[in-house]
Amino acid sequence: MSAWWIVMRKELLDAFRDRRMVMVAFVVMPLAVPLLLAGLGSVGTKRQVEKLEKSLELPVIGAEQAPNRVAWLGTNDVRVVAPPADPDAAVRQQDHEVVLRIDPQFGEDWRAGRPAAIELIYDSSRPMQSGATISRVRALLGGYSQQVGTLRLIARGIHPAVAQPLRIGDRDVATPESRFDLAQQMLPYLLLLLAFIGGMQLAIDATAGERERQSLEPLLATPASREAIISGKILATAAFTLLSVLMTLLMFRVAFALVPMEQAGMSLDVPWDALGRLLLAILPIVLLGATVLTALAAFARSHREAQGYLPLLMFLPMLPTMYLMVSPVKTQLWMLAVPFLGQNQLILRILRDERITAVEWAASLGAGLLLAGLVWWIAARLYHREQLAASG
Amino acid sequence: MIQIQGLRKSFKARGDVIRAVDDVTFEARDGEITGLLGPNGAGKTTTLRMLYTLMSPDEGRVLVDGLDPVVQPGDVRRRLGVLPDARGLYKRLTARENVAYFGRLHGIGEDEIRARTERLNLALGMQEFIDRRTEGFSQGQRTKTAIARALVHDPRNVLLDEPTNGLDVMTTRALRRFLGQLKAEGRCVLFSSHIMQEVAALCDRIVVIALGRVVAQGTPDQLRAQTGRDNLEDAFVQVIGSEEGLFA
Numbered sequence: 232m233s234a235w236w237i238v239m240r241k242e243l244l245d246a247f248r249d250r251r252m253v254m255v256a257f258v259v260m261p262l263a264v265p266l267l268l269a270g271l272g273s274v275g276t277k278r279q280v281e282k283l284e285k286s287l288e289l290p291v292i293g294a295e296q297a298p299n300r301v302a303w304l305g306t307n308d309v310r311v312v313a314p315p316a317d318p319d320a321a322v323r324q325q326d327h328e329v330v331l332r333i334d335p336q337f338g339e340d341w342r343a344g345r346p347a348a349i350e351l352i353y354d355s356s357r358p359m360q361s362g363a364t365i366s367r368v369r370a371l372l373g374g375y376s377q378q379v380g381t382l383r384l385i386a387r388g389i390h391p392a393v394a395q396p397l398r399i400g401d402r403d404v405a406t407p408e409s410r411f412d413l414a415q416q417m418l419p420y421l422l423l424l425l426a427f428i429g430g431m432q433l434a435i436d437a438t439a440g441e442r443e444r445q446s447l448e449p450l451l452a453t454p455a456s457r458e459a460i461i462s463g464k465i466l467a468t469a470a471f472t473l474l475s476v477l478m479t480l481l482m483f484r485v486a487f488a489l490v491p492m493e494q495a496g497m498s499l500d501v502p503w504d505a506l507g508r509l510l511l512a513i514l515p516i517v518l519l520g521a522t523v524l525t526a527l528a529a530f531a532r533s534h535r536e537a538q539g540y541l542p543l544l545m546f547l548p549m550l551p552t553m554y555l556m557v558s559p560v561k562t563q564l565w566m567l568a569v570p571f572l573g574q575n576q577l578i579l580r581i582l583r584d585e586r587i588t589a590v591e592w593a594a595s596l597g598a599g600l601l602l603a604g605l606v607w608w609i610a611a612r613l614y615h616r617e618q619l620a621a622s623g
Numbered sequence: 624m625i626q627i628q629g630l631r632k633s634f635k636a637r638g639d640v641i642r643a644v645d646d647v648t649f650e651a652r653d654g655e656i657t658g659l660l661g662p663n664g665a666g667k668t669t670t671l672r673m674l675y676t677l678m679s680p681d682e683g684r685v686l687v688d689g690l691d692p693v694v695q696p697g698d699v700r701r702r703l704g705v706l707p708d709a710r711g712l713y714k715r716l717t718a719r720e721n722v723a724y725f726g727r728l729h730g731i732g733e734d735e736i737r738a739r740t741e742r743l744n745l746a747l748g749m750q751e752f753i754d755r756r757t758e759g760f761s762q763g764q765r766t767k768t769a770i771a772r773a774l775v776h777d778p779r780n781v782l783l784d785e786p787t788n789g790l791d792v793m794t795t796r797a798l799r800r801f802l803g804q805l806k807a808e809g810r811c812v813l814f815s816s817h818i819m820q821e822v823a824a825l826c827d828r829i830v831v832i833a834l835g836r837v838v839a840q841g842t843p844d845q846l847r848a849q850t851g852r853d854n855l856e857d858a859f860v861q862v863i864g865s866e867e868g869l870f871a
Contacts, residue, residue, distance in 0.1 A: 232727060234728060237724070237727045237728055238728075241713075241716075241724050244716070244720075245713055245715050245716060248715040248716075249715060441711075444711040444712075444714070445709035445710065445711030446709070446711035446712060446713060447709070447711075448677065448707040448708070448709040449705065449706075449707055449709065449710065449711075449725070449769070449772065449773065450728075451677055452675045452676070452677065452700060452703070452705040452707065453700060453725060453728040453729055454697045454698075454700045454701050454728065454729060454730065455728045456697075
């Protein structure tokens, strides 16, 4: 038996006997990640559905100027209510999403056949909350305007098509899988975060913890080389993390069977064949995380100090997600070779069921494994320092 | 057989250079118990650490059965059984699993590990707790487990850093008997201590270290003769006291 294998087996046995560590890695995290995303998704879905189906409450200023128009709105599932005293402030404070103001000149203009002014008051800086309502009101008014315009043309003996040189049709080619959504943007981040620092407990316990409880010195007095010892610890961390990620992905299948995501035309289900590809895509991050955590724990003097680096590590997988939010550009090969950014892209493409070429796989896996190898080398150097064991 | 020649080691601490070991020469023979005696901070632990390859000497050299740890660290570690000052165990593993882990790292087979563990179990009196997880072990149980772990590969040379530290009288007596057994088996036993009585009761040869230097060495009789004192404790105080006088 090689020493690294002996060390890896012992670290895994040790970890699996730690009930708290096992609970967090194989129960809490796998439940928390899908539930968080499912929660985000279903709340969003519900709000969209509710908004489109619920009757719309619309404050109208100067309703008496155009009683027919207001009555027409009523037949379109809009409930006209009394306007607030200060409509601008009311919209800004989110008391109302949209306020309609009918111009005092409206009646006169309407009867004279001049364009009669109607004003929509809304806040465009809140597209997530009130975007759907604004476009609903706009569409209603536009429809009414066109209907009346058509009637007026016919009354004057002109074919309505004359005033409509273009006929615009919409065809959305987004498949349910490719529709971008908050939950879908969060998924790669959460998976990468789990892959990167999911083995933290084990790595810190196996290195900084070993020093703290004074078992490192006898270990280093055995014939096992320091490279073998640290490799065993890194691989134990990686195996443990990979299992935790696998459990999480399996929970997705369960979670999304329970939550009706299709209702929103969105899917976050993980098909069986995508599961293997996802694990492969994430693998370099798992190894990178295991080596970075082990190197940090070898560098830190104590459990506490090692844990102090955690916020910094949580930030790393966030960078590509932020980058993609700011500039959602087409994937290029170099991006796949950037750790985290590449994996982020691969995860999204696997979920969208897009084809990934061999070159793209090679770029992503190769760059990730190369970086992990580099950090492994640094960790091994750190393990050779004399102070490592002696400063106990 | 352990030979140490002109060993030196310094550390840098906040700009100061501390000479922890400053020209130490002695040897520990097979079939004898050699005691490394000195007050706290005399350089005993550092000397032992250079022996079991945790640190490399600045100057001088160490030979274990004629092998140099700097050149053949793996072979030297196989010939050494080490009970370091740090004797932490894995608390979620049983005492037996702790011992077996080290046996595997020494490259010995499962059957041999089982047989050796059984022998050490009897010799050290570990029957009561050997299959319990080590969390919550008493100091004595921890030390016995750490000794079994250090000797599972049947080493010719045994190094123990302050083995009786924190042990009660009964355990200390059992441990002394065990060291006698190792000596009878023809092994080279080297242990460090700052307790005079312990060294006097056990050792064939004594090496007295103070401030990183060997200030006296020989059999207990030779030490008494050198200092002209009948009492070993007086002899110890005299050799260390006079050296300290030189530096004061």
